[in-house]
Amino acid sequence: xxxxxxxxxxxxxxxxxxxxxxxxxxxxxxxxxxxxxxxxxxxxxxxxxxxxxxxxxxxxxxxxxxxxxxxxxxxxxxxxxxxxxxxxxxxxxxxxxxxxxxxxx
Numbered sequence: 001x002x003x004x005x006x007x008x009x010x011x012x013x014x015x016x017x018x019x020x021x022x023x024x025x026x027x028x029x030x031x032x033x034x035x036x037x038x039x040x041x042x043x044x045x046x047x048x049x050x051x052x053x054x055x056x057x058x059x060x061x062x063x064x065x066x067x068x069x070x071x072x073x074x075x076x077x078x079x080x081x082x083x084x085x086x087x088x089x090x091x092x093x094x095x096x097x098x099x100x101x102x103x104x105x
Contacts, residue, residue, distance in 0.1 A: 003057050006070045016073060019080040020046065026088050034098065038091045042084070049080060 006012055023046060027039035053076055056062050 003069050006073065009070065012070050012073050015077045018077055019084055022081055023084050023088075026084070032095070034095055035091075038095070042087060042091075045087075046080070046084075 023042060
């Protein structure tokens with residue numbers, strides 16, 4: 001109940017969409033089987049992270065409120081976006097090395 005006001009604000013709602021849009025842009029065009037598998041795992045991790053962040057707040061396990069709640073959502077978005085970028089770079093590196101190894105170079 002204390003976060004309802006912040007969750008309904010359009011800028012905060014748009015900020016929260018950034019990691020999912022970025023992940024979709026990075027992983028949806030990837031058609032190889034290893035890339036698809038990694039993309040699905042990344043999507044599962046995003047769903048788990050979103051659930052761990054939002055469900056306790058929405059059902060009121062942790063009473064939240066105050067002026068800085070909106071900033072928590074922005075910081076969570078920034079950290080999630082950075083984690084997606086780092087995970088994507090690592091996954092692309094692993095896929096590249098695997099492709100090089102299969103090619104024999």
